[in-house]
Amino acid sequence: MPELPEVETVRDGLARHVLGRTVVDVDVRRDYSVRRHEAGPLDFAARLTGRRLEAAVRRGKFLWLLLDEGAGRGDDALLAHLGMSGQLLVRGAHVVDARASGVTEGAVPSGPVGWVEHPHLRVRLVLDDGSALDFVDQRTFGHLSVPDLVTTPDGAPGGCGAARDVVPLPVAHIARDLLDPALDRRAVVAAMRTRRTEVKRALLDQTLVSGVGNIYADEALWRARLHGTRPTAALRATDAERLLDAATEVMTEALEQGGTSFDALYVDVNGASGYFDRSLAVYGQDGRPCRRCGTLVRRDAFANRSSYTCPRCQPRPRPRRA
DNA sequence: CATAGAACCTGTATGC
DNA sequence: TGCATACAGGTTCTAT
Numbered sequence: 001m002p003e004l005p006e007v008e009t010v011r012d013g014l015a016r017h018v019l020g021r022t023v024v025d026v027d028v029r030r031d032y033s034v035r036r037h038e039a040g041p042l043d044f045a046a047r048l049t050g051r052r053l054e055a056a057v058r059r060g061k062f063l064w065l066l067l068d069e070g071a072g073r074g075d076d077a078l079l080a081h082l083g084m085s086g087q088l089l090v091r092g093a094h095v096v097d098a099r100a101s102g103v104t105e106g107a108v109p110s111g112p113v114g115w116v117e118h119p120h121l122r123v124r125l126v127l128d129d130g131s132a133l134d135f136v137d138q139r140t141f142g143h144l145s146v147p148d149l150v151t152t153p154d155g156a157p158g159g160c161g162a163a164r165d166v167v168p169l170p171v172a173h174i175a176r177d178l179l180d181p182a183l184d185r186r187a188v189v190a191a192m193r194t195r196r197t198e199v200k201r202a203l204l205d206q207t208l209v210s211g212v213g214n215i216y217a218d219e220a221l222w223r224a225r226l227h228g229t230r231p232t233a234a235l236r237a238t239d240a241e242r243l244l245d246a247a248t249e250v251m252t253e254a255l256e257q258g259g260t261s262f263d264a265l266y267v268d269v270n271g272a273s274g275y276f277d278r279s280l281a282v283y284g285q286d287g288r289p290c291r292r293c294g295t296l297v298r299r300d301a302f303a304n305r306s307s308y309t310c311p312r313c314q315p316r317p318r319p320r321r322a
Numbered sequence: 323c324a325t326a327g328a329a330c331c332t333g334t335a336t337g338c
Numbered sequence: 339t340g341c342a343t344a345c346a347g348g349t350t351c352t353a354t
Contacts, residue, residue, distance in 0.1 A: 002348090003347065061349090081348080084348055213347055214348085265347075
């Protein structure tokens, strides 16, 4: 669910609310949510307890909190991926509005502190000021872990030469994202055109350029007037550039609105929804008129999901012969 | 190596 | 009402 603008909204919230705090207790309610932590839930908790949260960093849809140097620990971080339905909620030592938290009316506040416990709470970190950081995740595709930080080689993911960087090990293969100033956009265009696939698949490939998901891919393609099934190999460089510009633009606008959310499944650290859903031109708009030409937006099956396009603004490519 | 599809899990909406 | 099916913002693993 959360794509770059939503994850960045969460990162910003964490930067403002939990940095400088120390983890005093870790409560793993569901082991599956820390399955990517190889050493298991107990080690996950042990590695976090007593550590201070120093910085909030993001690449694409991954975000992590740098940890201070623990006794005998190397460089590591609390890594989070929200998957399709993950949330990170900062719960202060006060009662949170039940509606904004996505909790039904009448939910029972839990614990002496008095905040409302979300039904899909998977992991809770209790912080030294009495607040808590809750990882909530309905579908459980998201996960938390405490991996080591590694230095990525020059010119790594996506074939984009750029400055060396330190990222958590599971992020080493993820390319820089479209809001990263160090991203080499020309290299992305070049790499995209060497792929033998369709342009929407390339846009969603996080090892080529990261941060774009199904919503913003469709929105970017509509803005660039390209059909997602266009073969990348036959794409003009100017078209590829226009597509990347469109994706950057739509994600920047979404970020300004606090991200896109259709329901309580996506919220910021305070439980509030973003407003960009009102600005979507095609995603989820099937049967409604294209705001540019009036033609009805259509939905097509795409990789166990859907793609939304304007058939007139985004003509399908001519079928190629093999 | 590159690419496409299945698998992972929980819940809601829709149709019969 | 009950039940079956389709679908949902993503990534990793596996098979070609």
